[in-house]
Amino acid sequence: MSNFIVKKVAVLGAGVMGAQIAAHCINARVPVVLFDLPAREGAKNGIVLRAIENLKKLSPAPFGNKDDAALIEVANYEDNLDLLAGCDLIIEAIAERMDWKHDLYKKVAPHIAPNAIFASNTSGLSITALSDGFDSELKARFCGVHFFNPPRYMHLVELIPTVATNPVILDQLEGFLASTLGKGVVRAIDTPNFIANRVGIFGMLATIHEADKFGLSVDVVDDLTGAKLGRAKSGTFRTADVVGLDTMGHVIRTMQDHLKDDPFYSTYATPPLLEKLIAQGALGQKAGAGFYKKVGKDIQRIDAASGEYVTGGGKADDLVARILKEKDPVKRMKALHDSTNPQAQFLWAIFRDAFHYIAFHLESIADNARDVDFALRWGFGWNLGPFETWQAAGWQQVATWVKEDIDAGKALSTAPLPDWVFDGRTGVHAPEGSFSPAKKTSIGRSELAVYQRQAFRAPVLGAGAIDGRTAGTTVFEDESVRLWHQDDDVLILSLKTKMHVIGAGVIAGLSRAIAEAEANYKGLVIWSADAAEGGAFSAGADLQSMLPLFMSGGIKAIEPEVAKLQQAHQALKYANVPVVAAVAGLALGGGCELMLHAARRVASIESYIGLVEVGVGLIPAGGGLKEAAVRAAADAKGTDLLQFLKNYFTNAATAAVSKSALEAQKMGYLKSTDVIVFNAYELLHVAKVEARAMFDAGYRAPMKTLIPVAGRYGIATVTAQLVNMRDGGFISAHDFKLGAMIAAIVCGGDVDEGSLVNEQWLLDLERKAFMELLNHPKTQERIMGMMQTGKPVRN
Known part of the structure; x- marks a missing residue:
């Protein structure tokens, strides 16, 4: 067994994705050097430095601790290419243009260390075409590694080899991505947009097409295709706004340019409304307007007919919402298929389009059905992948309905379902593995060493995975x-x-x-x-x-x-x-x-x-404040205890x-x-x-020991600050009471500074304060409010 240890990573390109990939490497304690072009004015590494500053402001936060931003090493392509020699993994993440990428590769290739892995974070360009011009030695160490945005939080990474990629480096990289960076790795075939974007963006285009056909507004579509379907709560159009309409347009163009022989080609046309928004510069969330626009506190939606923004908030019909609550997937799909309600017909149509597409394309885009399901779950936030959904809803019955729609000309393409769909199977996932049309058999899970660390791997519906609820x-x-x-x-x-x-x-x-x-x-x-x-x-x-x-x-x-x-x-x-x-x-x-x-x-x-606890008008009483006093005393080691206590006090008093x-x-x-x-x-x-x-x-x-506490002196110091906050209108009278009680407990109560107390003394203080608060009407209001609405009441 040879260890593959990534001692240092280079990221080429300090754009949104490159900078966030660098940040996540730092989270994982992997040293990283971030490259970009030399700035025309000011500091030569200005582009990278500005990108790192921007990382600190992004939400959701790319860093686990934003102080770590200082750990990213900055570099530019003119002065610092020698730094590449010390990197074991080099990830290119510049704009999606083949010519720009090739220019950069010519520049960096001579500086890449002989055993380093070189990868492109492209979202859809051909990895084989990207490796044109490499010598055979570098070709063997080159592959695609496609992170999803935002890279810290999205579990999916697609790993894409070319025919020349050495299989050993793929196994090494998968181990690093899975264990060190915490990712769910899916191996994709080198086809346009790989798996997740190919199926996911087709799904969005089909949804836009069917919404238009059934006359549904963007807010209603998002209510229907979000959490109610077990998918990302942002639904379809809001997801597009978050991703960026220009990015979505780019992925669609890749499909238009490279998939001309695809029987679904007509669906890859850029929707007119999307084209219009992009032309106006309404690129989604980053531009302040897209399919939605925030006006004051209101969220308005685009009206397709007029092109104007109007009041949003449209919801699914009650009947359809009730169908979607049906627990039995067979009954649920049948109800959607049989219903005459336009919203239910729309939902059946988008399921049918997805099933038609994945069955037809499975052989060309993925090794097996499991990889498609994981790609959509981990890359698009679906609770169940499309094959899992189909299998759960009754494979043969659904296949028959899809075939009927294709024959009746209702589907998006006339291409027939492949023969294997009707070979008597009940699905594509079984305990022995998931179906691969190319190999005409079921493919089991990866046996790489990294997966021996996962007692209960991500389950696939129908595969009879070992469940941590019943195992052992x-x-x-x-x-x-x-x-x-x-x-x-x-x-x-x-x-x-x-x-x-x-x-x-x-x-x-x-x-x-x-x-x-x-x-x-x-x-x-x-x-x-x-x-x-x-x-x-x-x-x-x-x-x-x-x-x-x-x-x-x-x-x-x-x-x-x-x-x-x-x-x-x-x-x-x-x-x-x-x-x-x-x-x-x-x-x-x-x-x-x-x-x-x-x-x-x-x-x-x-x-x-x-x-x-202060959110419900209580104070921690299960030993949390006692532990704060214990830990502060250990941190202080006999120096100014109050300095160390303040951190613990503030965290509890502000419910941080x-x-x-x-x-x-x-x-x-x-x-x-x-x-x-x-x-x-x-x-x-x-x-x-x-x-x-x-x-x-x-x-x-x-060993049970006595704890030095800050006593009356500590309580007085903290309470003085609380008085200022209350009198300045920053906290309510009840917040003040809670803060004062927390201060009294973490400081050890009404005793001299430096007194030694035992843990039980602190626990008694906690319990006494907790009981007093339970009787307080303001606390009772907070508890009832939290139980009724799930939100803290400020009173």
Whole structure:
């Protein structure tokens, strides 16, 4: 086995994509040098420096921690080509023009190190044509690597070889992309626009065509084709605005230029409305207008007939919305197919067009059906890929309907469905793999070493994937938790509640898990099965379950439950085997406190962590503020404690939530010794490795020590700042009360500065303040508001 270690990356081109790819390499701690043309005026690297400044302002943020922008090395093609010799991977990301790319390649080729991989981040140009003019040695190390925008957040990367590409470099690059950068890799064939853009943009064009035919406005189409269909909530037209209408126009032109023999060619015509908007410079979100335009607080939509912007907000008909809520995919598709409602007929038409297209083109654009489904899920934000949708809706019945529409001239092309569609199959995905028309057999999943790190890989509907909810050997299970193992020496605790909220059942489960792990295992990992699929680690305490208790017994009934939560977290902290929290997604309030009490945390880069209790008029009472005091004392090491406390106080008092695991580290919610993982599918593997390593290194629970606190002096200092904020109208009187209570707890209460207190003292302060607030009418207003609307009430 030979290690492929990317010691340094060069990105050629500091445009929107190039700069963001560089930023994501920095997130992953891969040194990067970003090149562009020398500036005509001012500093020679001015173009790159301006691009890096711009990265700090972009939303969603390309950096996990924007202070890291300084780590990008800047360069230009005139003075710094010698830097390429030290790079193991070079990614070209300049504008989509073959002639410009070839000019740049001539310049850089002599400077590329003999073992470096050279790749183009083109969204659709031929990789083979791009490699024209290379010697055979460089051709073997050249391929396409297509990131999706924004590169930090979009899971998909398409990897595109030419016939000359050495297969070894593809395997090496796939390992780096999957593990180091956290991506879902799909290998595409070198055809125009590859897989995701080919199918996705065809789908958008078909949607625009059918919307026109059925007379539907852009806002109604977006309501129909967004979250209701299990796709990106921006729907069709708003997605185009976000991507940029010029970018979309460019991808369409690639199809027009290179797909003249395609039976769907007529659909690749640029829609007249799109052409008109581009000509007017209304290029979407970046230009302030596209299919939509923000006027004051209102969002207006373009009216296709008049070309004017009018009031938006059109929604799906109730009947169609009800059909889309049908859980059974067979019944849902039949209802759309049979309905006479124009919106339902429109939806059937776009499904039919997509199924027709992917069946006809599968052989030429992808190795197998799974790659098409992953490309659309990871690149376009669909919950299910088009083949999965077809298979779930009843393969043969849907195929018959599609054929009937083709025969009746209702489809976008007269091309027949391929014979394999009707060979008696029930779909394209099965446990042994996914169908490949070229190989006339099912193709299994990649066996590359990097995928051995993923205990539960991204599932495909119909493929019978191993599910983390049922896998392994169950030790104990009820409606709140599952305790299980993978026939090894680490126990896993999975939460089963909605959003993994913490109620009495989870607290009991924690106690059971610790006892079981101490008796029979090397460690305990807290991990939930939907961690990689955008789930939450835990969204905090289960307010809903506390309500009946509160109604029947008032705050006296609640206090023992809060004490139980505190003690469960303490038991976790002082467990005699290492407890590792595998965090991904939301870790809020009680979820954040649960994580804070583990011996170590392994966090996905996309972890959003914070103590948010003030949003419901409460303060953290599961040991979160106690941990703030403990950590500040450890950070201060006998120096000015208040300086270190301020950070923890501010985070809790403002309900600040990290926008990444890197930011959570800066905020103090994650320690420098905690591990950040870029591919959430690797979370369980890494967490178990950590737990075992800690046990094997002779893990002992931390010793209980006394904590020096800031006392009355600290409370007075922080409260003075709060008074200014309240009197200046920045916070309400109730916010002031909450802030003062948080200050009192993290400073250790009414004691002298430098007093030593134990953890129980701080927990008692937390619990007392929490109970007082529960009785407060303003807090009760906030709790009811949050439960009714899901939004914090400011009162």
